Amino acid sequence: MAPGTSSVDTSVLKKAREQCWQARDAFYACVEAAGVTYTVDAPIPAQCSATRAAYTSACKASWVKHFDLLQDKRLRYLQTLRANIAKQTQTGTGSQQGKAAA
Numbered sequence: 001m002a003p004g005t006s007s008v009d010t011s012v013l014k015k016a017r018e019q020c021w022q023a024r025d026a027f028y029a030c031v032e033a034a035g036v037t038y039t040v041d042a043p044i045p046a047q048c049s050a051t052r053a054a055y056t057s058a059c060k061a062s063w064v065k066h067f068d069l070l071q072d073k074r075l076r077y078l079q080t081l082r083a084n085i086a087k088q089t090q091t092g093t094g095s096q097q098g099k100a101a102a
Contacts, residue, residue: 016058019058020055020058020059020060020063022058023051023054023055023057023058023059024055024058024059024064024067026051026054026055027048027051027052027054027055028071030045030047030048030051031044031045031048034047034048037075038071038072038075039072039075040068040069040072
């Protein structure tokens with residue numbers, strides 16, 4: 001390597017990371033607006049193909065995989081949380097329902 005040159009991977013610089021995050025957020029917002037629950041193996045909604053292309057070009061492939069897995073995990077957590085809340089609401093568990101006023 002010549003003196004004064006750098007082998008820094010530009011995809012990890014602050015500006016590149018911010019562009020990646022913006023593209024990622026735009027893609028997930030598009031999927032949510034389409035009313036689709038996006039998972040890693042799910043097909044990409046047609047109206048979000050351009051934002052997905054921008055996302056995959058702005059981010060390293062390993063980051064896309066990581067973010068997709070995090071999104072999948074977040075959606076499964078929210079689904080479980082909603083199911084537990086619905087169950088508690090139906091049974092009255094975890095609420096003030098049925099308790100005498102003090």
